[in-house]
Amino acid sequence: MAKARVWGWPALAGLGTVLVALTVGPVLLGKLHTHWPVWVVAGLGGTAVVATMVVKPLVQAHVKTLTDGVEAEGQRRQRQAEVIERVAGSSHRLPLVHDVVSRAALGIHPAIPLPPDADSNLSAELPSYVPRDNDADVQAAVTRMATTGGFLLLVRAPASGKTRAAAEAIRKLPQGWRMYLRSGSSSLQALVDEGVSLRRTVVWLDDIHELLDVAESGDSTGPQITSQLVRRLLLPDVGPVIVIGTTWPRKRDQYQKVADEGQPDLWADARRLLNMADQINL
Structure with missing residues (x-):
């Protein structure tokens, strides 16, 4: 997964650059009145089609990986919230x-009950x-x-x-x-x-x-x-x-x-x- 994240976008960017060059290049050359042989133009067009067929699945796979990762993280956080709620109640946090x-x-x-005349400052819950x-x-x-x-x-x-x-x-x-x-x-x-x-x-x-x-x-x-x-x-x-x-x-x-x-x-x-x-x- 780590390698996919590191190499995924550079690979897609490289293929995208090739695709743009192959599709836009002939158009620009035409505007500059520079003519390529027919077989070169046909080859470039075919290469552009093949590149498109390669790039599209890669883009779709990468987007799916990112989407699945976001969804999995959301599910993990939801499970954590449910566990904390069972333990800590509506506060959703463990008490300090x-x-x-x-x-x-x-x-x-429980401590021994305080006598009726005990100091009012003493705690019956937790004595000194x-x-x-x-x-x-x-x-x-x-x-x-x-x-x-x-x-x-x-x-x-x-x-x-x-x-x-x-x-x-x-x-x-x-x-x-x-x-x-x-x-x-x-x-x-x-x-x-x-x-x-x-x-x-x-x-x-x-x-x-x-x-x-x-x-x-x-x-x-x-x-x-x-x-x-x-x-x-x-x-x-x-x-x-x-x-x-x-x-x-x-x-x-x-x-x-x-x-x-x-x-x-x-x-x-x-x-x-x-x-x-x-x-x-x-």
Whole structure:
């Protein structure tokens, strides 16, 4: 296709020039009272006819190639728009990280209800965050991945603050970073397959074990995450993309266990996926 684009127009221009010379030349010579032998004029006329027969199909083929290319690009953009709409709704764009403040959207567990006489400035949705010792490690990983891309996995028991710690870390990303939130069957796969730009996007995979369990069970109706998909997200020409997941220690240990000889290795891909991650035990 590239060679056709490079050589197509010069070739057509050359043939067109020959055609013009062969058809207009005799007329100009006639006006100048210069006479060519009959056999020369006949030969030129025949050559002009042949050149026309050659040029016309080439022009038609080149125009069809250009038209098909424009049509294919339009169809690709339409598919991208449909995928983004399924994921992001009527806004047709993934939300900005700094605009995602809903506890439920992030997957953060509800806080203990505030007492009736609590300070009115306190948020019942997201109470003031109390930093922990290894928050600096989480922040350092997110800051580094904002340049290089990467996969960060936070591991701790359920309802222990993993998701909130990750949410606090991404709040410090520069303006303009967007966020993918799980939103239905294979939506992330569809975004990647259709070539939707995910540059400077946080892929939020809270409780990633839910996706791994679905993938290994063979249930194609639910959302899935595979090592191949994450690897595609982390390619240099895609990102930087930051994939952030959370899971429990017992789930992580379950995936890391190799099956006994002769038994199906149900967690082989999950193990490959976790080995790609920078894991931090909170």
